[in-house]
Amino acid sequence: MKKKYAAVVLLTGVLMLNSCAANNSDSSKATVTDDIKSSGSVFAMDTYMTITAYGQNGKKGIEAAQKEITKLEKLWSVTDENSEIYTLDHSGGTEVPVSAETEELLNFAIDMHWQTKGALDITLYPVLRAWGFTTGEYCVPDDSEISALLECKGVERISVGNGKAYIPKNTEIDLGAVAKGCAGDAAAKALKEHGVTSALLDLGGNIQTIGDAKPDGTKWKVGIRDPFGEGSIGTLAVGECAVITSGGYERFFEKDGVIYKHILDPETGRPADSGLASVTVIGKEGRLCDALSTSLYVMGLDDACAYWRDSVDLEMILISDDGGVYVTEGIAENFSPKVENVTVIER
Incomplete structure (x- = not known):
């Protein structure tokens, strides 16, 4: 109303x-x-x-x-070669170790995907890159390219638990939709722990x-x-x-x-x-x-x-x-x- x-x-x-x-x-x-x-x-x-x-x-x-x-x-970071997400994205379909912070945020993002009926999807990174939104080299991809890239997405493809994470080859993730919010929570916690x-x-x-x-x-x-x-x-x-x-x-x-x-x-x-x-x-x-x-x-x-x-x-x-x-x-x-x-x- x-x-x-x-x-x-x-x-x-x-x-x-x-x-x-x-x-x-x-x-x-x-x-x-x-x-x-x-x-x-x-x-x-x-x-x-x-x-x-x-x-x-x-x-x-x-x-x-x-x-x-x-x-x-x-x-x-999706661009830092030493980051856990970069390592996961370039793992070639093999399981990789992840920190407790990454495991928790991945599980949260997966849960939010289902809660929002797919409106939040952290596996869209290759599509974003095709549009140039991650690099600043903007272009309009054709329908066939978008369709091919969408075939590789899917939160259900992610497996995470016990300090390890897995995504299949050609699937890539980006935590940009949740990372800053989580960083804000962590920063606020650090401030409070120091008496602020x-x-x-x-x-x-x-x-x-x-x-x-x-x-x-x-x-x-x-x-x-x-x-x-x-x-x-x-x-x-x-x-x-x-x-x-x-x-x-x-x-x-x-x-x-x-x-x-x-x-x-x-x-x-x-x-x-x-x-x-x-x-x-x-x-x-x-x-x-x-x-x-x-x-x-x-x-x-x-x-x-x-x-x-x-x-x-x-x-x-x-x-x-x-x-x-x-x-x-x-x-x-x-x-x-x-x-x-x-x-x-x-x-």
Whole structure:
């Protein structure tokens, strides 16, 4: 069930994703220790990541988080010849040893494939490569090439357990749809283990927060990107959670007047034509939000809403190709839109 409400909030000085934790002006609510702010960055998983932590343990926490992210990239890179995923992709159909982290993430990705009825498929890597989305050498593959590559995909071909993984020859996997979310979870855990109770992680648009409020007592403010232009379509106030967005605007190319976007439909091997421009998923677990932001984009509005109604502790902001904004009821009151009308999705 959906209902309409008009936006009545005028946004002034909207904070975008990489500066959400900058406002600590209310000194009456912050202690001297809370006022200590540390920042760090790392380039990993093909994106620039920043971490801002508050408190006396912030610097050590950030260093630990950076090490965790770097470690995971070395495990999951599809281009690093020393990574476990590269080794698996080039194993020629033989079983290879994998770490506990890789085994866990592979099992999670397989489970999400079945939960989303195939909308998330980590075996699409050869198809993505054929389009040039992994290399930047863009082209439109012909139907016969796509059909041949689709014959090699299939999550059911993956076998993983007891510290080993197997995929048949000509099948290749890419954990890009879940890796950053999982890295965010691991980085947040590292920060907490070092005593950090307030932090903001921006992993290339994947936002994760630590603490139900900033040191000044206010909620974290996350700008939701406008998929049709610069700036945001609104601001979301959140506590401790992950806020992860996927959209066709992130990577695309144009040929002969046609725009081809990087999120592929596993059924067709072509850019998903779901009617959605972007999907933002809000929840407690980064890897789940990451996986769902991609798969719900592929599903389209109606199926995404149906999935949400069957879920627990999960919220969404969907933007359609025609500019419609759809917000689930659990976060509607915390979303301050710039557009005039927003549709609230009810259970």
